[in-house]
Amino acid sequence: MLLGALPALACADIAVTVLDADGAPVGDVAVYAVPRTTAATGSAGPAAAVMDQADSAFVPHLLVVEAGTYIEFPNNDTVSHHVYSFSDAKRFELPLYKGNLHPPLRFDTPGVVVLGCNIHDGMLGYILVVDTPWFTVTNAAGEARLPALPDGDYAVHVWTPRARAGDLPRPRQTNVSDGSARELRFRFEGKLMPAHEDRHGRSTLTWDRY
Amino acid sequence: MGQILNALRSIALPALAAAALGTAVQGRAADEAAAPTRSAGRHDFSIQIDTAWNVPSSPFSAWVEGGLGKLRYDESDRGLNAARIFVDYRARLKPGLTARIVADHVGDGGADADGVDVGEAYLEWRPVPTSANRHRLRTGAFYPPLSLENGGPGWSSPFGVSFSAINTWLGEEIRPIGVEWSMRRRTRLGSPQEIGVFAAGFYGNDPAGTLLFWRGWSLHDRQTRLHDRLPMPPLPLWSDGAIVGHEEQWLEPFDEIDGKPGGYAGVEWRYGRRALVQLSRYDNRADPYAFSGGQWGWHTRFNHLSAQLALPRGFGLIAQWLDGSTDWLTATTPDGRHTPFTEHVEDTLEAKYVMLTRLVRDAHRVSLRYDGFEVRRDEAPPQLVADSGRAWTLAYRYERPALFDVTVEWQQIGSRRDLWPFLYGAQPRARERILSVGVVLRLDSSRLR
Numbered sequence: 001m002l003l004g005a006l007p008a009l010a011c012a013d014i015a016v017t018v019l020d021a022d023g024a025p026v027g028d029v030a031v032y033a034v035p036r037t038t039a040a041t042g043s044a045g046p047a048a049a050v051m052d053q054a055d056s057a058f059v060p061h062l063l064v065v066e067a068g069t070y071i072e073f074p075n076n077d078t079v080s081h082h083v084y085s086f087s088d089a090k091r092f093e094l095p096l097y098k099g100n101l102h103p104p105l106r107f108d109t110p111g112v113v114v115l116g117c118n119i120h121d122g123m124l125g126y127i128l129v130v131d132t133p134w135f136t137v138t139n140a141a142g143e144a145r146l147p148a149l150p151d152g153d154y155a156v157h158v159w160t161p162r163a164r165a166g167d168l169p170r171p172r173q174t175n176v177s178d179g180s181a182r183e184l185r186f187r188f189e190g191k192l193m194p195a196h197e198d199r200h201g202r203s204t205l206t207w208d209r210y
Numbered sequence: 211m212g213q214i215l216n217a218l219r220s221i222a223l224p225a226l227a228a229a230a231l232g233t234a235v236q237g238r239a240a241d242e243a244a245a246p247t248r249s250a251g252r253h254d255f256s257i258q259i260d261t262a263w264n265v266p267s268s269p270f271s272a273w274v275e276g277g278l279g280k281l282r283y284d285e286s287d288r289g290l291n292a293a294r295i296f297v298d299y300r301a302r303l304k305p306g307l308t309a310r311i312v313a314d315h316v317g318d319g320g321a322d323a324d325g326v327d328v329g330e331a332y333l334e335w336r337p338v339p340t341s342a343n344r345h346r347l348r349t350g351a352f353y354p355p356l357s358l359e360n361g362g363p364g365w366s367s368p369f370g371v372s373f374s375a376i377n378t379w380l381g382e383e384i385r386p387i388g389v390e391w392s393m394r395r396r397t398r399l400g401s402p403q404e405i406g407v408f409a410a411g412f413y414g415n416d417p418a419g420t421l422l423f424w425r426g427w428s429l430h431d432r433q434t435r436l437h438d439r440l441p442m443p444p445l446p447l448w449s450d451g452a453i454v455g456h457e458e459q460w461l462e463p464f465d466e467i468d469g470k471p472g473g474y475a476g477v478e479w480r481y482g483r484r485a486l487v488q489l490s491r492y493d494n495r496a497d498p499y500a501f502s503g504g505q506w507g508w509h510t511r512f513n514h515l516s517a518q519l520a521l522p523r524g525f526g527l528i529a530q531w532l533d534g535s536t537d538w539l540t541a542t543t544p545d546g547r548h549t550p551f552t553e554h555v556e557d558t559l560e561a562k563y564v565m566l567t568r569l570v571r572d573a574h575r576v577s578l579r580y581d582g583f584e585v586r587r588d589e590a591p592p593q594l595v596a597d598s599g600r601a602w603t604l605a606y607r608y609e610r611p612a613l614f615d616v617t618v619e620w621q622q623i624g625s626r627r628d629l630w631p632f633l634y635g636a637q638p639r640a641r642e643r644i645l646s647v648g649v650v651l652r653l654d655s656s657r658l659r
């Protein structure tokens with residue numbers, strides 16, 4: 001649609017597939033392209049984003065935003081949450097609330113922000129703040145598409161909290177030109193840690209005492 | 211049913227108090243909502259009515275009536291019984307600071323049981339973490355964090371009607387009154403592995419072990435409240451009031467006797483919601499030569515190992531193992547002669563259980579539990595068995611969370627007690643059985659909004 005509306009602007013997609021060491025697709029992996037030439041900018045500035053809390057879980061489990069984004073933390077549960085982060089990229093605390101009590105927070109520093117709840121030990125969420133407007137997250141088939149990148153050189157990164165820092169694939173350099181899509185394939189070297197299990201539904205055993 | 215009505219009446223007062231407190235907190239919350247950067251005060255509660263239709267079979271009368279039975283009910287209780295009515299209330303006073311109180315009515319177990327008393331009451335402080343370490347501080351009267359079975363409101367069990375022998379005993383005789391610190395952390399960013407440690411110092415709990423020796427282990431769902439005076443088995447030697455300083459045969463298990471604090475500490479390892487292993491040590495450090503307010507100190511300490519594992523297809527496995535001992539002064543000699551309380555003895559306490567449970571479609575649960583337990587004296591051969599037995603418990607529960615559940619439970623306990631012919635003139639071996647249909651009605655604050 002964008003291409004149709006602006007035929008003069010040269011741009012193309014980058015399609016990414018993320019696999020684990022056994023070749024199985026990995027979903028919920030952040031993918032982002034950092035332009036290596038200053039020419040390739042031109043987003044309208046970061047949009048607002050939402051990190052929801054539902055069923056005593058952070059939704060989405062991993063949120064990727066551009067630096068400078070304002071993020072809202074609405075609580076749609078019937079129970080209160082007390083959201084906090086002690087990560088260097090953003091230290092904050094939203095004390096005890098339901099609904100939309102707190103105004104959005106601005107996330108300026110690129111990096112990983114680990115979210116917790118001071119009431120519910122099992123709640124865990126991540127915000128990845130990146131220094132580019134081109135980012136997305138892989139689907140269950142391990143696929144993601146960064147649409148309509150302007151011509152230029154990019155370093156494409158992937159990130160997931162399930163990989164130990166040393167096991168993250170190295171960023172891949174790629175060039176977008178002539179409107180032709182690029183396809184990249186990433187593979188994790190080591191074994192990934194299991195995905196965080198949110199508390200959806202009831203569990204057979206009790207993990208957090210009443 | 212009259213019993214249930216009485217209980218409802220007596221629970222009304224604390225419930226009203228809780229509601230009043232809740233309204234006050236909510237009022238404050240409304241004020242704070244006007245200034246949106248401030249926090250909202252909050253309160254949560256769970257009110258629960260436990261009733262059961264019981265068909266017990268036992269040669270003894272129930273221990274709660276001063277009998278020797280391991281069950282809460284005996285054949286005279288056949289029919290409908292109000293097991294418990296309680297409010298488990300939490301007030302979030304400030305961010306990170308919570309007050310919790312469990313106000314409990316039980317209709318049995320002592321002359322003054324007919325009222326409302328507190329089971330747990332404490333303040334909990336969780337500072338907002340400034341690193342991966344998540345600290346928690348509690349002060350008041352609380353359960354040590356040992357049971358893997360009693361994770362429901364008011365320390366109830368989501369698995370069946372009765373508790374395992376270990377947790378029944380914790381409910382009867384263990385309720386530290388003190389300060390507990392605990393800490394949990396993920397081993398690294400993104401890892402499902404967590405490690406935790408906890409440590410506590412406490413007063414009270416000095417007579418703990420008394421009931422375990424004189425009556426033996428038991429399996430039921432009655433938790434002792436802070437001021438309960440429990441009946442004791444009809445020990446003939448105690449009919450001479452001069453020996454123990456009073457004429458009644460009772461136990462107040464949470465009393466402080468020697469003025470010396472006890473402690474417990476443990477470590478924990480977790481792997482997400484799949485596995486948990488905990489190892490701990492508990493020691494009430496009571497002086498067995500101390501006597502106060504009609505009760506002796508019993509130096510009771512134990513090691514405790516527990517583990518749980520989530521298995522595929524809704525199955526789960528839980529196990530706890532307790533291995534300890536208690537030092538006390540006995541007034542009895544094996545030939546039945548009557549002596550003052552001067553003979554220092556040490557008895558071994560041991561119990562374990564394994565439970566396999568399965569939850570199907572979030573509503574149907576089947577649990578099978580095996581319990582093994584023993585109280586014995588090893589020091590003077592031949593070994594003296596005060597209590598040794600095993601129990602099988604099978605329960606089916608249909609559950610609507612935060613509304614009601616219905617449980618059908620069958621239990622069989624076999625035990626042997628070498629001392630009993632001479633202590634009580636009772637048979638040394640017994641088989642006790644109970645079929646229970648428990649109905650629990652629940653009102654949960656999370657359902658009201």
Ligand SMILES: [Cu+2]
Nearest residue numbers: 081117119120
């Ligand atoms: Cu929460």
